[in-house]
Amino acid sequence: MGRIWTSDLTYSESIRAIPLKESDKRPSCDILLRKGYSACLIELLQYDLWFADVQASKTADKKIMYKFSLKFVLAILMLIPHFGWAKTKIVLISGRDSHGSSAHNWGDGVDLLSNALTKESGLAIETAIYKGGWPKDPAIFKGAATVVVLSDGGGRHPINKHLKEFDALAEKGVGLVCVHYAVEVPKGAPGNMFVKWIGGYFETFWSVNPHWTAEFKSIPKHPVANGVKPFTLRDEWYYHMRFREGMKGVTPILSALPPADTLKRGDGPHSNNPAVRKAVLERKEKQHVAWASERENGQRGFGTTGAHHHKSWDQDDFRTCVLNAIVWTAKLEVPKDGVKSLPNPTSRVSGKKNASAGPKTKPLDAKDALFATKVITTKTKGHAGEIKADVKGAKDLYLVMADGGDGHSCDWAAWVEPRLIDAKGKETKLTELKWKSASTGWGSVRINKNCEGKPLKINGKPVAYGIGAHANSVIHYQLPKGHKFEKFLASGGLDEGGSRQQGGTKTSVQFLVFDKPAHLGSISKAAAKDRGLAPSIDHYPPDQLVMAEEGLEVTLWAKSPLLYNPTNMDIDYKGRIWVAEGRNYRGRRTEPAGDRIVVVEDKDGDGVAESSHVFVQEKSFLSPLGVAVVDNRIIVSQPPDLIVYTDVNRNAVFDEGVDKREVLLTGFDGNNHDHSLHSVTVGPNGQYYFNHGNKGSKVTDKEGWQLNAGSFYSSRNVSGLPSGDGQVYVGGVALRVNQDGTGLRPIGHNFRNSYEQAVSSFGDVFQNDNDDPPASRTAWLMEYGNMGFASRNGKRNWRADIMPGQTTQVGEWRQEDPGTVPAGDVYGGGSPTGIAFYENGIMEDRFGGYVISCEPARNTLFGYHPKAEGAGITLPERDIFITSNPKKNFAGADFRNAGGQIGYITLFRPSDVTVGPDGAVYVADWFDARVGGHSTRDVGQTGAIYRIAPKGAKLSVPKFDLSTTSGQIAALRNPSPNVRELGRAPLEEAGEKSIPAVRKLLADPNRFIQARATWLLAKLGPEGLAIVESRLNHKDPQARLCAFRALRHEKHRILEHAAKMAGDTSPLVRREVALALRYVPFEKSRDLLLEIADGYDGKDRYYVEAFGIGCTDKEEKVYATLREKRSGKKFDQKYAGLVWRLHPVSAVNELKEWAMDKDRDDAFRRSMLFAISLIEAPQAATAMVEIVKNAGGETAKLASVFIDKRDQGIWNAYKAKDQLSGKPAGPTVYVDRLAPLEFGPETKLPKASKILSLKGDPKQGKALIGRCYVCHKIGSAGVEFGPALAGWGSGQTREIILKSILDPSAELSHGFEGTELIVKGDKKIQGFVQAEGDPMVIRVFGGQDLVIAKADVKSRKLVKTSFMAPASRLGLDAQQLRDVVEYLKLN
Secondary structure (H helix, E strand, C coil), X not given: CCCCCCCCCCHHHHHHCCCXXXXXXXXXXXXHHHHCHHHHHHHHHHHHHHHHHHHHHHHCCCHHXXXXXXXXXXHHHHXXXXXXXXXXXXXXXXXXXXXXXXXXXXXXXXXXXXHHHHHHCCCCEEEEEEECCCCCCHHHHCCEEEEEEECCCHHHCCCHHHHHHXXXXXXXXXXXXXXXXXXXXXXXXXXHHHHHHHCEEECCCCCXXXXXXXXXXXXXXXXXXXXXXXXXXXXXXXXXXXXXXHHCCEEEEEEECCCHHHHCCCCECCCECHHHHHHHHHCCCCEEEEEEXXXXXXXXXXXXXXXXXXHXXXXXXXXXXXXXXXXXXXXXXXCCCCCCCCCCHHHHCCCCCCCCCCCCCCCECHHHCCXXXXXXXXXXHHHEEEEEEECCCCCEEEEEEEECCCCCCCCEEEEXXXXXXXXXXXXXXXXXXXXXXXXXXXXXXXXXXXCCCXXXXXXXXXXXXXXXXXXXXXXXXXXXXXXXXXXXXXXXXXXXXXXCCCCHHHCEEEEEEECCCECHXXXXXXXXXXXXXXXXXXXXXXXXXXXXCCCEEEEEEEEEEEEECEEEEEECCCCCEEEEECCCCCCCCCCCCCCEEEEEECCCCCCCCCEEEEEEECCCCCCCCEEEEECCEEEEEECCEXXXXXXXXXXXXXXXXXXXXXXXXXXXXXXXXXXXXXXXXXXXXXXXXXXXXXXXXXXXXCCCCEEEEECCCCCHHHCCCECCCCCEEECEEEEEECCCCCCCEEEEEEECCCCCEEXXXXXXXXXXXXXXXXXXXXXXXXCCEECCCCCCCCCECHHHHCCCCCCHHHHHCCCCCCCCCCCCEEEECCCXXXXXXXXXXXXHHHHCCEEEEEEHHHCEEEEECCEEXXXXXXXXXXXXXXXXXXXXXXXXXXXXXXXXXXXXXXXXXXXXXXXCCCCCEEEEECCCCCCCCCCCCCCCCEEEEEEXXXXXXXXXXXXXXXXXXXXXXXXXCCCCHHHHHHHHXXXXXXXXXXXXXXXXXXXXXCHHHHHHHHHHHCCCHHHHHHHHHHHHHCCCHHHHHHHHHHHHHCCCCHHHHHHHHCCCCCHHHHHHHHHHCCXXXXXXXXXXXXXXHHCCCCCCHHHHHHHHHHCCCCHHHHHHHHHHHCCCCCCCHHXXXXXXXXXXXXXXXXXXXXXXXXXXXXXXXXXXXXXXXCCCCHHHHHHHHHHXXXXXXXXXXXXXXXXXXXXXXXXXXXXXXXXXXXXCCCCCCCCCECCCCCCCCCCCCCCHHHHHCCCCCHHHHHHHHHHHCCCCEECCEECCCCCCCCCCHHHCCHXXXXXXXXXXXXXXXXXXXXXXXXXXXXXXXXXXXXXXXXXXXXXXXXXXXXXXXXXHEEEEEEECCCCCCCHHHCCCCHHHHHHHHHHHHHC
């Protein structure tokens, strides 16, 4: 019989409730001690109470009970000194939650285990919990009997750095329990220790991690299995563990045979391998997913691979098994029926407050406040307002900072001297109390500091004490019970951290005091109304959007509250739009439960969505920048992971336990950063195409192929390291991968931040790329192309390498470097986002083959008709597809008026564009006053989706019967790229049966549909391949190119087809053949490369770059062959161009001769210098020195600059500068290089408004601007230290220009964050880092680049203030300042 405990029993009654038989003997303490002290007392007491009851009933002598009670009390008093009321101590450690709210909830997991052990088991157990990693204080392990770990594993396992520490505990007999991911550690020392401590572990390339339903049909006899009955549970059951040799001391507890479909994935570190296939598919061996181990020294361990899903803890038998294991490893006796615990712990126990618990109260509006100030602005006297609220009897205090209703940023504010006053006038500083919760729109809520951590300052006056935050902010205090407070007093003021920024004059905050929760949105709207501002809108009116094309109309398809802050979207085959939200973008934390993927739907087909619901929301979602829907697979781009959800039951809601969640790839840097992982597009070959910006990555695919991509910007630890193919990839990378996570390969690299890609049915990739200087671009991506942002090893900023005569657009994208592909359409300042390619549908007559690119900084979507020119594809004409700002009055962008807003026209911020299954174009709008700058101003975080279609068009979403070939063909023909995959995949799976239907598409009048059929036929067996091979003879070069690509993708007779096509009449086709030879050895590719070289016209940059890519790792051999072929011939411009692109070391002398050949024009000679400068060899450095000494003129001058630049980097070891000077290199001696913070005596200047009231004279300003030349370049004059000023002022207001001069530290330009070094000799150097690595390069005042050896740097820190002197130290009076402002504004 089991023990029965009820809450209404007294202690002695509860003990009597434990049944005994008369034959039971009084237990001995040596047995009971193994059960714990409480168990000992309980069982002793159980026996003696029973005995006393029996005797009393026999004699009716009440004294017997008295004697027993006395006897028992004396026994307890005797035991107290010996046992000290000891309990068995168990330490529970959790790692950081990593999979959102439904999986890998390590913190909640240890909470529920602790609750069960200490409150529900009836055992004498105490727990110590540490969350977030390995405990910093080893004292937590004192007296511990066992340690339980729930955490992520592998390289992130918290125990990895503490192996010796725990081994010392294990040698003393301390147990170890590891749950789910915590059983995985790296192979080697960690793995060996786990075999020792718990008997086995997850070993990469040996073990696997699929999700499957395990049926545990039999349970062994073992204390850990006590009370555990056979059960079934779906989870991510890792299996094929690496156990001790011969399973010595290891007992399997839970074992099951995994189904064959768990091994469908390709071989990889976690997915599949030959050993596991033999074990499961051939030998049919049950796999052990929970096991117990015991060593000769008595130390015990336990591992289980279950509990990926938090809900798994609700399975009673699984939970009992783990609780038993914890008790057993602590060397306690496991109860016969198992450790008891109450059911459904996940809904009862959590370390976090249940948001749905308790009665819901309606949030209050501004009118319900205990006190509310007027909106405080920089025009308010003292920038502050008094606050006085009656708090008598209040239980809670909510201090609210609300935006003033205009949606602007810079709303830094403070509660100044907040205090509570009682009836006697006694003051209590609120800063001495602890708040219950606090939120802020940016930064942190801080005591006595502003939201950035600096001293509070209101209108020039320091604050004695206070609380700093940023609107919108809510600080919640629970007032002490029985408090006598009657008044709350304070001032609410604007902190200078915001009001003195560019745009700070627009700062506006309202301060409100509540005793109940408040509704911020209503407060901001009310504030706007009170200030007489225009009624707030939550979307841009569609009838005011301007289109260049006639006959089209824009309609509003959806808006908030159906969706918020859309970062990206995709459309499924039912016409539902799936939106990735970014409410937690950067400093914002509007969604504590994490951002969401929502599904928006127009159910009644009237062209306006009326419903939305959440597909998935995870705590780890921080503004995910990509969502793609491919049938029932939803792919979310949330760094560090590319996650694939499979909606098994197809209800468009992620149901744990039913649906699947898989991290397809991981290792992308930049969580909550624009320059990171972006969305997926399915290509015509069925692969996923995607990219990441220059935050970089270190990613291993399911086959073990590793990508390393870093640069000076981020991921510096892998910058310059080769990837799995031996090539170096830098910065932003475009990629494709098979749908199972295998076959990851780069298709282009070295861009700054391409937000998304569009893939045509021919396989052409189009993308955009943004930067803060005027060099944003849209481009066709040639396969394997280097897009030129960073140096080849990734360590040098383009600013460090820009050469005389280069514009920003040329220098930033390194357009004169051999090995860099053409930049595309470089259009200037911007921040491009989503991109789409329109091929067919209701608008194909005007948009068939059309690129549409979002440009939110310009409130515009650009359009392009790509054009084949030579070997490349250009974007010669840029259309305005749609805009809210046709007059180009830009604001709220990094390149123009960052702090401003011009009506509503600058609120339209298109974040994504997608072609729908109905043939319409859909545009998502972020809707915000600010874009770029890593910030957002829209308090409501609203967004909208617009639909663009021909006027009066009757749109409908086609329905596909995907069970039929005709339905699959209809899906393949669909305008929406990811919808097409619903048809392509089953047609491929059907194989040759699909050929007749697919072949008919080759006759379709739309060439893109023909291309889809070409790719698919190549996958349908020999007959399909033969049809595609016949297309190599097609009259259209694009058709021939597509056929060659499809055959190459299938690895079908590549060299044979390449030999045929290398002499094709079209440079487009020859380019594709050249690219296909990239990985082909020289012996097999020699003749083909020579034939392609013969086809070079001496001018086509795309062609020569494709040739160079085909010669990768073969440059020396190809050059030698080319040179031998033309031996004795006269100068040939075509040959020189090929050598320029190859630029191997052996070509240095020839390149030098051409650079010095005065019969050649200056442009040609200049190009040869660029080729020499990129050769990392001493011969190149020596050649450049000879050119300086002997060439003369501009060539010698430019060569001298190259020596200076390369001596900082790839030629540093060759000492080219020393060769040039003829002096041997001596020790480096440093001097202080500090940015001067004054150029004259301090001048007392009037307020900005007074200065601006003066009339500015641009002529006088021009005369005065010369003193700016020491830091800034203006046109061709000045020094490149700070940002270039030419044209900058024309895009700013005069207020912002003046603010930048008065207080240059208020807002630092991107890329001009200063660095301070302490170097050898304790010298201090200040400047801007131009190149990382050894040596590093830093640009100091005066524009000089200093080269500093890594070993010479003692310390390094970022400087958060500007290196520019404030206006008061420039020696200018008010009138002169006004003149300078006017000059900058007009120039």
